[in-house]
Amino acid sequence: MSEExxxxxxxxxxxxxGSAAADIREQGEMTRRSFPFVITAAWLALxxxxxxxxxxxxxxMFPNVLFEPVQKFKAGFxxxxxxxxxxxxxxxxxxxxxxxxxxxxxxxxxxxxxLGCTPNWLPTQNKFKCPCHGSGYxxxxxxxxxxxxxxxERAKISIDPSDGQIVVDKSKQFHQERGEWTDPESFIxx
Amino acid sequence: xxxxxxxxxxxxxxxxxxxxxxxxxxxxxxxxxxxxxxSLILHLHPVKVRRSGVRMSYTWCMGGTSFFLFLVETVTGLxxxxxxxxxxxxxxxxxxxxxxxxxxxxxxxxxxxGAHAMVIAVWLHMFRVxxxxxxxxxxxxxxxxxxxxxxxxxxxxxxxxxxxxxxxAIWAITVGSSMARATPGAGNEGPMSGLIKLGDIRLIxxxxxxxFGLIGGRSIGAATLLRFYxxxxxxxxLVAGFLMAIHFWRVRKDGGISGxx
Amino acid sequence: xxxxxxxxxxxxxxxxxxxxxxxxxxxxxxxxxLDGRLRSKGGAxxxxxxxxxxxAGIFIRPLLYLAVAYVLILFGLSNLGPRLWDKKTGKWxxxxxxxxxxxxxxxxxxxxxxxxxxxxxxxAMIFLLGIFTWIALRKAYLNDKQIEAGGIPWEKTETSExxxxxxxxVYTEMLCMILLTIVMIVWSVGLRAPLExxxxxxxxxxxxxxxxxxxxxxxxxxYFDPWLAGVVLPGLIIVGxxxxxxxxxxxxxxxxxxxxxxxxxxxxxLYGFLVLWxxxxxxxxxxxxxxWNFFGPYEYxxxxxxxxxxxxxxxxxxxxxxxxxxxxxxxxIREMFGIILVVGYMSxxxxxxxxxxxxxxxxxxAPRFYVGAFLFLVMMALPIKMVLRWLFNxxxxxxxxxxxxxx
Ligand code: HEM
Ligand code: FES
Numbered sequence: 001m002s003e004e005x006x007x008x009x010x011x012x013x014x015x016x017x018g019s020a021a022a023d024i025r026e027q028g029e030m031t032r033r034s035f036p037f038v039i040t041a042a043w044l045a046l047x048x049x050x051x052x053x054x055x056x057x058x059x060x061m062f063p064n065v066l067f068e069p070v071q072k073f074k075a076g077f078x079x080x081x082x083x084x085x086x087x088x089x090x091x092x093x094x095x096x097x098x099x100x101x102x103x104x105x106x107x108x109x110x111x112x113x114x115l116g117c118t119p120n121w122l123p124t125q126n127k128f129k130c131p132c133h134g135s136g137y138x139x140x141x142x143x144x145x146x147x148x149x150x151x152x153e154r155a156k157i158s159i160d161p162s163d164g165q166i167v168v169d170k171s172k173q174f175h176q177e178r179g180e181w182t183d184p185e186s187f188i189x190x
Numbered sequence: 191x192x193x194x195x196x197x198x199x200x201x202x203x204x205x206x207x208x209x210x211x212x213x214x215x216x217x218x219x220x221x222x223x224x225x226x227x228x229s230l231i232l233h234l235h236p237v238k239v240r241r242s243g244v245r246m247s248y249t250w251c252m253g254g255t256s257f258f259l260f261l262v263e264t265v266t267g268l269x270x271x272x273x274x275x276x277x278x279x280x281x282x283x284x285x286x287x288x289x290x291x292x293x294x295x296x297x298x299x300x301x302x303x304g305a306h307a308m309v310i311a312v313w314l315h316m317f318r319v320x321x322x323x324x325x326x327x328x329x330x331x332x333x334x335x336x337x338x339x340x341x342x343x344x345x346x347x348x349x350x351x352x353x354x355x356x357x358x359a360i361w362a363i364t365v366g367s368s369m370a371r372a373t374p375g376a377g378n379e380g381p382m383s384g385l386i387k388l389g390d391i392r393l394i395x396x397x398x399x400x401x402f403g404l405i406g407g408r409s410i411g412a413a414t415l416l417r418f419y420x421x422x423x424x425x426x427x428l429v430a431g432f433l434m435a436i437h438f439w440r441v442r443k444d445g446g447i448s449g450x451x
Numbered sequence: 452x453x454x455x456x457x458x459x460x461x462x463x464x465x466x467x468x469x470x471x472x473x474x475x476x477x478x479x480x481x482x483x484x485l486d487g488r489l490r491s492k493g494g495a496x497x498x499x500x501x502x503x504x505x506x507a508g509i510f511i512r513p514l515l516y517l518a519v520a521y522v523l524i525l526f527g528l529s530n531l532g533p534r535l536w537d538k539k540t541g542k543w544x545x546x547x548x549x550x551x552x553x554x555x556x557x558x559x560x561x562x563x564x565x566x567x568x569x570x571x572x573x574x575a576m577i578f579l580l581g582i583f584t585w586i587a588l589r590k591a592y593l594n595d596k597q598i599e600a601g602g603i604p605w606e607k608t609e610t611s612e613x614x615x616x617x618x619x620x621v622y623t624e625m626l627c628m629i630l631l632t633i634v635m636i637v638w639s640v641g642l643r644a645p646l647e648x649x650x651x652x653x654x655x656x657x658x659x660x661x662x663x664x665x666x667x668x669x670x671x672x673x674y675f676d677p678w679l680a681g682v683v684l685p686g687l688i689i690v691g692x693x694x695x696x697x698x699x700x701x702x703x704x705x706x707x708x709x710x711x712x713x714x715x716x717x718x719x720x721l722y723g724f725l726v727l728w729x730x731x732x733x734x735x736x737x738x739x740x741x742x743w744n745f746f747g748p749y750e751y752x753x754x755x756x757x758x759x760x761x762x763x764x765x766x767x768x769x770x771x772x773x774x775x776x777x778x779x780x781x782x783x784i785r786e787m788f789g790i791i792l793v794v795g796y797m798s799x800x801x802x803x804x805x806x807x808x809x810x811x812x813x814x815x816x817a818p819r820f821y822v823g824a825f826l827f828l829v830m831m832a833l834p835i836k837m838v839l840r841w842l843f844n845x846x847x848x849x850x851x852x853x854x855x856x857x858x
Contacts, residue, residue: 219615237615238615241613242606242609247590282649299638301644303572303638307635309664310579314580317584320695321717323716324705325696355649356649357649357651358569362660365661377682379677379855380682382855383855449606449609
C-alpha cells in the first residue's frame with residue numbers, strides 16, 4: 001500500500017541538446033528581471049478581459065425595453081368607490097386593489113411580499129390572505145401573520161388635474177417599512 | 191440455424207461493415223482490446239477494469255443511469271421541440287396538442303418522468319460516491335465537477351418546469367424565482383441592498399435586481415418563457431454535456447472507478 | 452384502524468417527528484456500530500433521550516404518542532441488533548414498508564396526495580433512498596466486522612483482478628439500458644404527465660409549491676426569510692459539498708464501504724442528506740397542504756384549517772414578556788439579545804478548537820477546521836431554528852426590519 005496516490009504524473013522530458021526543441025526553450029526563457037512584471041501584467045490583462053466579458057454578458061441579460069402590460073392606468077372617479085371597501089375591479093387586469101377609507105384612497109399591489117403569489121381578499125375575515133404560505137395582511141396592507149417579513153406595497157396614486165380621474169402608476173412602489181407610506185404620492189387625501 | 195450464421199458472417203465480412211467496425215466480432219482477447227480502443231464511444235472506458243468497478247453492488251450503476259437518462263432527455267426533448275413554441279399564446283396549447291394529438295403521445299411523459307428520474311439518479315450517484323469515499327484524493331476535482339453537474343441537473347429541471355405554461359408552472363417559478371429577489375446586496379429585497387444608493391435614490395430596485403436579470407422582467411411573462419426555453423434547450427445542456435465529457439475523462443485519468451489501494 | 456391513522460397523523464403533525472426521525476436514524480448507526488448492544492456512552496445517551504421523551508410526553512399529549520413510539524423503536528432495534536443487516540430482515544422491512552404504503556392507498560386522503568402524478572417519483576424515491584441506505588450500511592457493517600477482526604474489506608480482495616471491458620462492462624451497461632428503457636416506457640404509458648389549467652397570473656393555487664426537488668428549500672422558508680433560505684443556505688450547500696474532499700483529510704475509507712473508519716464524515720453527511728434534505732422534501736411534498744399548513748398523511752387537506760399563527764420575535768419575548776418593558780425604539784438595543792446569541796453561535800469554532808474538538812483542530816489544521824466548523828454550524832442552524840419555532844413559536848431571533856436583516 002503506497003502512501004502517495006499519484007495515478008499519473010507528467011514528467012517533462014528534457015529536449016536533446018542542439019535540437020529545435022532545445023533551441024526554443026533557450027530562447028523562450030525569460031530574464032529574471034522582466035519575469036515578475038510580465039506575469040503581473042498578463043494576469044491583470046486576463047482578469048480585465050474576463051471581467052469585461054462577464055459584465056457585457058451580464059448586462060446583455062438586462063433588457064432596456066420591457067414588453068410588459070402597462071403600468072399606469074386611469075381608475076375612474078373617487079366617487080366610484082365605496083368608503084371602507086376593498087375594491088377588486090382592477091385586480092385581474094392590473095394587479096391592484098383600490099381601498100377607500102374615510103380620509104384617503106390608496107392602491108395596494110396584489111403581490112404577496114413573501115414570494116410573489118397573489119393573495120385573496122376575504123371580506124368576511126376582513127383580511128388579505130395569501131394561499132401560498134399563509135401570509136395575512138390587514139386592510140391597510142400591513143402584515144400580521146405568516147412567513148412574510150413585511151407589508152404589501154402601495155403604488156403611486158394621484159388625481160389627473162385635467163379630468164379629475166384617479167391615476168395609478170405601478171412603476172413606483174411605496175414600502176411601509178421604509179417609512180414611505182407618508183409620502184403624499186402614496187395616497188390621495190380626500 | 192446454419193443459414194442464419196451464414197448471413198451473419200456475410201454481413202460482418204462485407205466491405206461496408208468492415209469499413210465501419212474494423213475489428214469484427216470481438217471473440218479473442220486481442221479483438222476485445224481493439225474493439226474498445228477503436229470506438230470513440232467505447233473508449234470512454236479503459237480496456238480492462240477492476241472487478242469491483244463492474245459490480246452493480248459497488249457502483250449501483252447510478253452514474254451510468256444519470257448519463258443514460260440525460261440522453262433520453264436529449265432525444266425526447268428534441269422531439270418535443272418540433273411541436274412546441276415558446277410564446278404565451280401557444281405554449282400551453284402546444285403542450286395540449288403534444289399530449290392529445292401528436293403520434294405516440296408519450297414523448298412528453300417520457301421527458302417529464304425522465305427528468306424526475308434523472309434528479310433521483312444523480313442524488314443516488316452522489317450518495318454512492320460519498321459512501322464509498324470515492325471523492326478522496328485523487329478524485330477531489332471530479333467530485334467538484336459532479337457537484338456542478340448536480341446543480342445543472344436541478345437547473346435543467348427547474349427551467350423545464352415553466353415551459354408548459356400552466357398554473358403549476360408559473361406559480362412554481364414565481365415562488366422559486368422570487369427568492370432571487372432576496373439576494374443580499376443584489377436583490378430588491380435583500381439585506382444590504384438598501385444601502386447601495388446614489389444620493390437618495392436606491393440603485394437596486396425591482397427593475398434591475400438579480401431576479402429581473404433572471405426572468406427578464408418584473409414578473410413572470412413572455413420574456414421569462416423565452417429565456418427559460420433557451421436556457422433549457424440550448425445553454426444548460428451544452429454546458430452539462432461538456433462537463434460530463436470532463437467528468438468521464440477524469441474518471442479514467444484518476445485511475446478508473448475507485449477501489450481500495 | 453382510525454386509532455392507527457390518528458396516531459400516525461399526530462405523529463407527523465407534531466412536527467417533532469422530525470427529531471424522532473433524526474435520532475432514530477442516529478440510533479441505527481449506533482447499532483451498526485455497537486453490534487446491537489447498548490454499552491457505550493452513545494447508546495446510553497439514546498436511552499436517556501427516550502426516557503426524557505417519555506416524561507415530557509406525559510405532560511404534552513401528542514408527545515406521549517411519540518414517546519411510546521420512540522421507546523418501542525429503540526426496543527425493537529436493540530433486539531434486532533446486527534440482524535438488522537441480514538438480507539432476510541432487509542427483505543421483510545421492505546415488504547412491510549410496501550404493504551403499509553399500498554394498504555394506505557385505500558385511505559382516500561392518502562390516495563389523493565400520494566397518487567398525484569408528480570408525487571409518484573417521490574414515493575419511489577423514498578423507497579429507493581431507504582433501500583440504498585440499507586445496502587450501503589449493510590456493506591459497511593460487513594466490512595467493519597472484517598476490519599475489526601483484523602481482516603480486509605471485501606473490495607480489497609478483488610483489487611488485483613481485472614476484467615475486460617468487452618464483454619463484462621459493456622454487456623452490463625447494455626442490460627441496464629434495456630431495463631431502463633422498459634421502465635421508462637411502462638411508466639410513460641401508465642402515468643400521464645400532469646397539465647393543469649392555463650397559466651393565470653391573477654389567481655394562485657393553494658398551496659403553491661415549487662418543483663419537488665426544491666421543496667426542501669421551500670420548507671426552510673417557513674423558518675427563515677428568503678434571503679437565508681433561498682439564497683445564502685442553498686449557496687452554502689453547494690459550497691459545502693464542493694469543500695468536502697478538501698476538508699476531509701481522513702485517508703481511510705477510500706474505495707470501499709465502511710462506517711467505523713469514517714464515523715464523523717458519514718454521520719454529518721447522512722444527517723444533512725437524509726434528514727435535512729430528503730426528509731424536508733418529503734415533508735414539503737406530502738405533509739404540507741393549503742396555506743402551507745401541516746397535515747398528517749391521512750388527514751383531509753382542509754383549506755379552511757385554522758392554525759393560530761402566534762409567532763413572536765425574540766426581542767418581544769425578552770423585553771415584553773420576561774422583563775415587562777416596552778420594546779426599545781433603537782434597533783441595536785431592541786435586538787441586543789438576539790445579536791449576542793447569533794454572534795456567540797457563529798464564534799463557537801475557536802472555542803471548540805480550544806476545547807472539546809482540540810484533537811480535530813490539531814489533526815486538520817486551522818483553515819480546514821474553521822471552514823468545516825462554520826459550514827457545520829450553518830447546517831445545524833436549521834434544526835435549531837425549527838426546534839425553537841415548535842417550542843417557543845419563535846419567529847425571528849434578530850429582526851431588523853429597518854435593514855431587512857432578519858435571522
Ligand atoms: C449529470 C450528472 C452525472 C453523471 C451523468 C455522472 C456520471 C458518472 C459516471 C458514469 C461515473 C462512473 C462511475 C459510476 O457509474 O458510478 C461517475 C463517477 C463519479 N462521479 Fe459522477 N455523474 C454525475 C454527477 C455527479 C455528482 C453530482 C457527483 C458528486 C457530487 C459525482 C461525482 C463522481 C465521482 C467522484 C466519480 C468517481 C467515482 C469513483 O471513481 O468511484 N458525479 N459519474
Ligand atoms: S407567497 Fe404569499 S405567503 Fe408565500
